[in-house]
Amino acid sequence: MNHSCGKQFALDFEEEHPGEECGVFGIFSDGTVNPAYTVYNGLLALQHRGQESCGIAVSDRGVISCSKDMGLVSETFNHRILEDLVGQMAVGHVRYSTAGASVRENAQPLVMRYIKGTLAIAHNGNLTNAYELRQLLARQGCIFQTTIDTEVIAYMIARERVNSHSIEEAIRRAMPKIHGAYSMIIMSPQKLIAVRDPHGFRPLCVGRINQSWVFASETCALDACGAEFIRDVEPGEIVIADAKGLHSIRDPVSVKKSLCIFEYIYFARTDSIIDGISVYDARRRAGRLLARQKPVDADMVIGVPESGVDAAIGYSEESGIPYQKGIVKNTYIGRTFIKPSQLERERSVRIKLNALSSSVRGKRIVMLDDSIVRGTTCARIVSMLKESGAKEVHLRIASPPFLWPCYYGTDIPSKNELVACKYSVEEIGKKSYADSIDFLHLENLKKMLGGQCSGFCDACFSGKYPAEVPDPLAAQKDDDYFTPIRRL
Ligand code: SF4
Structure with missing residues (x-):
């Protein structure tokens, strides 16, 4: 196993999540x-x-x-x-x-x-x-x-x-x-x-x-x-x-x-309630469902901040394995895109997350994250935990694998950048250096909402688009309509 990264860890955190809206x-x-x-x-x-x-x-x-x-x-x-x-x-x-x-x-x-x-x-x-x-x-x-x-x-x-x-x-x-x-x-x-x-x-x-x-x-x-x-x-x-x-x-x-x-x-933010369903409750339920899907023997459950934490709490509640803090997020990092050089940009993301060594050392850990896009960040976090002394890291993802693009306002990368389009779940686990891996099953998405939601889109996971998608060739026909004017 190649743990190429040190404890103060290289982490391009943004690239692992689809862009917000x-x-x-x-x-x-x-x-x-x-x-x-x-x-x-x-x-x-x-x-x-x-x-x-x-x-x-x-x-x-x-x-x-x-x-x-x-x-x-x-x-x-x-x-x-x-x-x-x-x-x-x-x-x-x-x-x-x-x-x-x-x-x-x-x-x-x-x-x-x-x-x-x-x-x-x-x-x-x-x-x-x-x-x-x-x-x-x-x-x-x-x-x-x-x-x-x-x-x-x-x-x-x-x-x-x-x-x-x-x-x-x-x-x-x-x-x-x-x-x-x-x-x-x-x-x-x-x-x-x-x-x-x-x-x-x-x-x-x-x-x-x-x-x-x-x-x-x-x-x-x-x-x-x-x-x-x-x-x-x-x-x-x-x-x-x-x-x-x-x-x-x-x-x-x-x-x-x-x-x-x-x-x-x-x-959405954890404390929001959308269409009558608490975001926090939905995330906790996802963690509970993951605990039922693939139980594992472990000493502690941790979450990747922020949204992975709620799922970790749910996993802990269901499994009885204690929830503890294992990763610390620096919340004072500014935006990364305005940094003048690539080097500064890299540095600013590299200090975003760090392992809590005293907590994870010698432990078998279940680590919850909300999603995997390219797979690089997950691998780095698992490596970081092991560098910090974790004995085992079992990866649990609180959503199904991303397999399809979104046309309704979410910036999901193209299929050739989505790790789940290139590798099986087991292969993603191996590439992430995880001791085991599981994604929330597609059929559990509805349960995650507590059966309360009258209708939802899951097209980026299922490929079932609820509305028309754009003509993929249309936007390439004439870029002038979408080219911004450069102002100096
Ligand atoms: S669930 Fe639907 S709207 Fe939301 S990101 Fe996926 S494809 Fe886009």
């Missing part, structure tokens, strides 16, 4: 709550969903002020900027790029001027017909400032608005034409509107602070700004907050709900 947050204030500060707090709680860029747009009686930039929420905003963002409602966004390059012009919210005034849009998800729509619009003379799907959505809504009596009616008319995944918040001059695609791929919920209405990707963001959870936005629903209160219309097209199951496995 985006987070959206908005508030229609009753005048007792400052919209900009509330959105700022909400975005801080949603930072795990995207760390590339962020932005806040505030509407003061239809006049929109917007501040956005590359970087983390805490780096991008300060008191001076927030004090300048004055208004009655606001919408915010944190971004991880899954469609459109990671450049400033693609930062959201997207603010547009059209026939009825201004619109600000914050969007989470990917359209599956974005290329076709963009081509269609471009041929009709539309000029695009960005390469993100959100701009296509904005055009589709603006076109429908010309012949609609309200913005929500325009959104309702545009929805059947935009396919794929979208949970979004739209700010018009008078209204704040939350929209979830008919499949409900991405989460979106409604909260309240006094008589102020709040929309957020996850409930953890409601908690962060002191909002009471009211309900989830239903798939295909348009929820409108305005001076009259909260009201809703629904897309008449009924399709099977397909919430992304990976929200529970990895994306």
Whole structure:
């Protein structure tokens, strides 16, 4: 066995997880709550969903002020900027790029001027017909400032608005034409509107602070700004907050709900509740199911921080093997992509995780992680534990192997980079230096949700896509539609 890495360990942590998506947050204030500060707090709680860029747009009686930039929420905003963002409602966004390059012009919210005034849009998800729509619009003379799907959505809504009596009616008319995944918040001059695609791929919920209405990707963001959870936005629903209160219309097209199951496995924060199911409970159940699937004799159960820890607790509860801390994560590491040189980038990820030697030495360990993408990180962590004196490391993965790409907003690498497309489970175990390995069985995904979920997407594991997938050749036909303008 080749343990090529030392104890202070080489670890490119990000590469082992699919890219997060985006987070959206908005508030229609009753005048007792400052919209900009509330959105700022909400975005801080949603930072795990995207760390590339962020932005806040505030509407003061239809006049929109917007501040956005590359970087983390805490780096991008300060008191001076927030004090300048004055208004009655606001919408915010944190971004991880899954469609459109990671450049400033693609930062959201997207603010547009059209026939009825201004619109600000914050969007989470990917359209599956974005290329076709963009081509269609471009041929009709539309000029695009960005390469993100959100701009296509904005055009589709603006076109429908010309012949609609309200913005929500325009959104309702545009929805059947935009396919794929979208949970979004739209700010018009008078209204704040939350929209979830008919499949409900991405989460979106409604909260309240006094008589102020709040929309957020996850409930953890409601908690962060002191909002009471009211309900989830239903798939295909348009929820409108305005001076009259909260009201809703629904897309008449009924399709099977397909919430992304990976929200529970990895994306969402542990303290969020999505569509009535606690993320923490789902992760613990995954651990319990793994303990039943393939029991093993061991001295301790550990979890790879963060999401592996919850599954480890569940495994421990079911197996009776004590849960202990075996890996320490440095939570003060900044983003890795802005480091000026590759060497600095490497260094910054190399100090992200470390083994807790005093805990693991001489022990037979069951180690829980949420997923395996390329397989490199797992191998390094197992090696690290053994370098630190662990006698055995049994790997348990709280999701099935990734075998298929995602077209609904998750950045899963191509099949030739997915370790499970190249190797059997046993081979992955050997390559990871693990003494045994097991993945959560596909049929146990439903049990992981406690039988409560009315419909979910597991296409990246099963290959069963609940909605159309994009034409794989379409995006290669003319790259100009998606090439960002280089700004120096
Ligand atoms: S394919 Fe996978 S990552 Fe994409 S929406 Fe479905 S479950 Fe989520």
